[in-house]
Amino acid sequence: MATKHLFLLPGDGIGPEAMAEVKKLISAMNDKLGSGFTTEDGLVGGCAYDAHGAAISDADMEKAMAADAVLFGAVGGPKWDAVPYEVRPEAGLLRLRKDMELFANLRPAICYPALAASSSLKQEVVEGLDILIVRELTGGVYFGEPKQIIDLGNGQKRGIDTQVYDTFEIERISGVAFELARTRKNHVTSMEKRNVMKSGVLWNEVVTQTHKARYSDVKLDHMLADAGGMQLVRWPKQFDVIVTDNLFGDMLSDIAAMLTGSIGMLPSASLGAPDVKTKKRKALYEPVHGSAPDIAGKGIANPIAMIASFAMCLRYSFGMVDEADRVESAIAAVLDAGLRTKDIMSDGMTEVGTVQMGDAIIAKF
Amino acid sequence: MATKHLFLLPGDGIGPEAMAEVKKLISAMNDKLGSGFTTEDGLVGGCAYDAHGAAISDADMEKAMAADAVLFGAVGGPKWDAVPYEVRPEAGLLRLRKDMELFANLRPAICYPALAASSSLKQEVVEGLDILIVRELTGGVYFGEPKQIIDLGNGQKRGIDTQVYDTFEIERISGVAFELARTRKNHVTSMEKRNVMKSGVLWNEVVTQTHKARYSDVKLDHMLADAGGMQLVRWPKQFDVIVTDNLFGDMLSDIAAMLTGSIGMLPSASLGAPDVKTKKRKALYEPVHGSAPDIAGKGIANPIAMIASFAMCLRYSFGMVDEADRVESAIAAVLDAGLRTKDIMSDGMTEVGTVQMGDAIIAKF
Numbered sequence: 001m002a003t004k005h006l007f008l009l010p011g012d013g014i015g016p017e018a019m020a021e022v023k024k025l026i027s028a029m030n031d032k033l034g035s036g037f038t039t040e041d042g043l044v045g046g047c048a049y050d051a052h053g054a055a056i057s058d059a060d061m062e063k064a065m066a067a068d069a070v071l072f073g074a075v076g077g078p079k080w081d082a083v084p085y086e087v088r089p090e091a092g093l094l095r096l097r098k099d100m101e102l103f104a105n106l107r108p109a110i111c112y113p114a115l116a117a118s119s120s121l122k123q124e125v126v127e128g129l130d131i132l133i134v135r136e137l138t139g140g141v142y143f144g145e146p147k148q149i150i151d152l153g154n155g156q157k158r159g160i161d162t163q164v165y166d167t168f169e170i171e172r173i174s175g176v177a178f179e180l181a182r183t184r185k186n187h188v189t190s191m192e193k194r195n196v197m198k199s200g201v202l203w204n205e206v207v208t209q210t211h212k213a214r215y216s217d218v219k220l221d222h223m224l225a226d227a228g229g230m231q232l233v234r235w236p237k238q239f240d241v242i243v244t245d246n247l248f249g250d251m252l253s254d255i256a257a258m259l260t261g262s263i264g265m266l267p268s269a270s271l272g273a274p275d276v277k278t279k280k281r282k283a284l285y286e287p288v289h290g291s292a293p294d295i296a297g298k299g300i301a302n303p304i305a306m307i308a309s310f311a312m313c314l315r316y317s318f319g320m321v322d323e324a325d326r327v328e329s330a331i332a333a334v335l336d337a338g339l340r341t342k343d344i345m346s347d348g349m350t351e352v353g354t355v356q357m358g359d360a361i362i363a364k365f
Numbered sequence: 366m367a368t369k370h371l372f373l374l375p376g377d378g379i380g381p382e383a384m385a386e387v388k389k390l391i392s393a394m395n396d397k398l399g400s401g402f403t404t405e406d407g408l409v410g411g412c413a414y415d416a417h418g419a420a421i422s423d424a425d426m427e428k429a430m431a432a433d434a435v436l437f438g439a440v441g442g443p444k445w446d447a448v449p450y451e452v453r454p455e456a457g458l459l460r461l462r463k464d465m466e467l468f469a470n471l472r473p474a475i476c477y478p479a480l481a482a483s484s485s486l487k488q489e490v491v492e493g494l495d496i497l498i499v500r501e502l503t504g505g506v507y508f509g510e511p512k513q514i515i516d517l518g519n520g521q522k523r524g525i526d527t528q529v530y531d532t533f534e535i536e537r538i539s540g541v542a543f544e545l546a547r548t549r550k551n552h553v554t555s556m557e558k559r560n561v562m563k564s565g566v567l568w569n570e571v572v573t574q575t576h577k578a579r580y581s582d583v584k585l586d587h588m589l590a591d592a593g594g595m596q597l598v599r600w601p602k603q604f605d606v607i608v609t610d611n612l613f614g615d616m617l618s619d620i621a622a623m624l625t626g627s628i629g630m631l632p633s634a635s636l637g638a639p640d641v642k643t644k645k646r647k648a649l650y651e652p653v654h655g656s657a658p659d660i661a662g663k664g665i666a667n668p669i670a671m672i673a674s675f676a677m678c679l680r681y682s683f684g685m686v687d688e689a690d691r692v693e694s695a696i697a698a699v700l701d702a703g704l705r706t707k708d709i710m711s712d713g714m715t716e717v718g719t720v721q722m723g724d725a726i727i728a729k730f
């Protein structure tokens with residue numbers, strides 16, 4: 001039987017609290033369904049820096065590379081605001097993405113019916129919202145060189161970052177977007193700034209070619225990224241799949257997440273290319289939210305995004321579609337029953353803590 | 366007496382229709398108040414390309430440099446989608462910004478009470494909203510070199526853009542933000558991605574130093590740009606002045622604009638440094654909206670953003686604060702009276718065209 005080995009990187013802030021609820025769910029699945037998951041814990045982010053001076057150790061990187069999937073919590077906090085750039089908490093996440101070649105970041109923005117009212121947007125604008133942002137994750141300005149600060153003398157410095165995209169990188173990420181669109185509403189919107197950026201010109205060109213060559217059955221639109229951001233706020237339901245680069249994807253997926261009423265709800269999957277022999281993709285799953293240091297350790301963090309990330313793991317890494325559906329239904333059921341963590345609390349609902357929320361979801365599973 | 370010479374660049378799409386309403390207002394001010402404006406028209410964008418193969422001619426660039434202020438409409442449209450990158454319509458606007466050294470782009474996002482209901486956001490989230498985005502406009506990834514597409518052979522190309530910021534650029538734009546904050550709620554939020562970008566690290570450092578050295582009376586916050594985008598959508602009233610770079614400013618100001626219910630309402634000012642001798646700043650004023658080719662020529666475009674841009678021109682280029690206030694009050698009065706162009710039409714209001722809207726504002730002036 002194929003292994004189901006999960007490497008768990010809870011990280012900092014609310015990461016460990018949220019991960020603890022996933023661990024309970026994994027145990028329950030092993031006990032009740034004989035799912036056969038094995039797990040091991042590692043360190044990433046500030047806690048890894050504290051333990052061994054790097055945002056992730058080489059030993060943990062090796063474990064991440066060898067695992068069938070990685071579950072990642074969140075990193076960072078004011079404690080590490082002044083550590084050197086190269087070992088800042090985020091460097092651990094960026095190394096995982098780069099070394100595992102996780103080029104495809106899938107960020108669904110789904111509005112749970114029970115939460116439509118808690119969005120800052122009007123209910124009719126977000127109710128039933130279901131869009132998927134496909135963000136390129138190993139290229140662009142995040143990794144391009146030169147990336148440096150130069151001392152020019154006279155008290156002047158120069159900060160430089162480089163946005164770089166090659167044809168093959170745009171081809172493979174748009175391929176993922178088109179494939180996923182076929183399982184949804186068959187509509188892809190590609191976003192760049194071709195009116196200002198040469199990488200945007202190339203992006204537009206390659207997406208258009210890829211579409212023509214292999215995916216002409218899918219509806220394709222192009223939008224400038226700034227206009228796309230506006231349209232997300234104006235009428236997000238016009239979108240099905242959005243494909244965009246690393247930096248625009250960072251901004252646009254956070255905005256899309258916020259439309260749904262709570263960033264504490266939303267999962268993401270970061271996938272590599274299928275292995276030529278085994279067909280397996282390297283994969284990392286993480287909530288869209290950050291480490292929320294202000295509420296860490298209080299037992300009030302919302303574990304749903306982390307649990308929903310595990311559901312994506314079941315679906316994409318293990319083909320356990322039924323189980324993934326059951327986790328997602330359990331989340332919806334608990335929300336329908338009126339349970340809310342503090343971040344999504346509203347009148348007439350029952351406020352619960354992290355552990356109670358996790359227990360309730362497992363009970364409904 | 367000082368000259369008041371305006372160089373008008375209506376551009377493409379709805380640009381000329383909107384500019385026509387400003388011209389009427391200028392005539393009215395000259396006739397009734399003896400304001401003494403002189404004007405001259407030029408070409409920018411697609412129409413300039415059609416006329417002489419460049420997005421703006423050298424002759425018109427000289428006129429823009431010599432004018433007391435430039436009023437700019439909008440550029441672009443499907444007709445010019447395939448023209449070479451170097452002469453695309455946007456190149457005219459980018460050359461104006463760069464050659465005139467208009468480093469400070471001021472984008473107010475104000476929610477007119479009469480329009481609060483037409484936002485996609487809940488009324489309580491946007492009612493009374495008044496934020497000012499101060500966007501750096503002559504640096505960053507818009508202008509950094511290398512900016513090119515390289516042919517790598519084997520069907521592979523590489524698109525490159527370069528994000529560059531020098532200390533002095535960050536210093537002067539944050540100075541503008543702090544100065545303006547002092548005339549408002551005394552609160553600046555600086556946004557970058559210092560966790561990923563070296564230019565973000567430098568941005569954060571220089572804003573912090575500038576604050577400490579010269580503006581410690583102003584409240585300063587730092588936010589990551591992705592989190593900032595989310596916070597804009599979640600609870601925009603937490604902000605007063607936002608200062609950010611060229612590309613983040615492009616995205617964030619468009620999102621802020623959309624919060625207010627209509628992008629057709631919002632003006633912007635792009636300012637240079639004060640001349641050492643005359644103290645005058647070079648300046649260009651333009652609506653935040655684009656050329657909207659789909660509705661061009663139909664007489665239904667909303668001229669308010671263009672007229673409000675002229676109000677900013679009165680305020681910032683000519684110190685005509687009273688007149689600027691009167692234009693802004695006239696806009697609010699016309700909205701209160703229920704007049705709406707198609708883009709902001711809602712139940713029970715009176716739909717009017719571009720010309721009627723312009724006339725009504727001039728009548729209330």
Ligand SMILES: CC(C)[C@H](C(=O)O)[C@@H](O)C(=O)O
Nearest residue numbers: 090093094250288560561591
């Ligand atoms: C933590 C940070 C490096 C990261 C990013 O910018 O990609 C985060 O914002 C995200 O979206 O996953």
Ligand SMILES: CC(C)[C@H](C(=O)O)[C@@H](O)C(=O)O
Nearest residue numbers: 195196226455458459615653
């Ligand atoms: C037209 C385009 C070049 C421009 C920009 O990207 O700056 C526009 O989007 C803006 O915000 O003024």
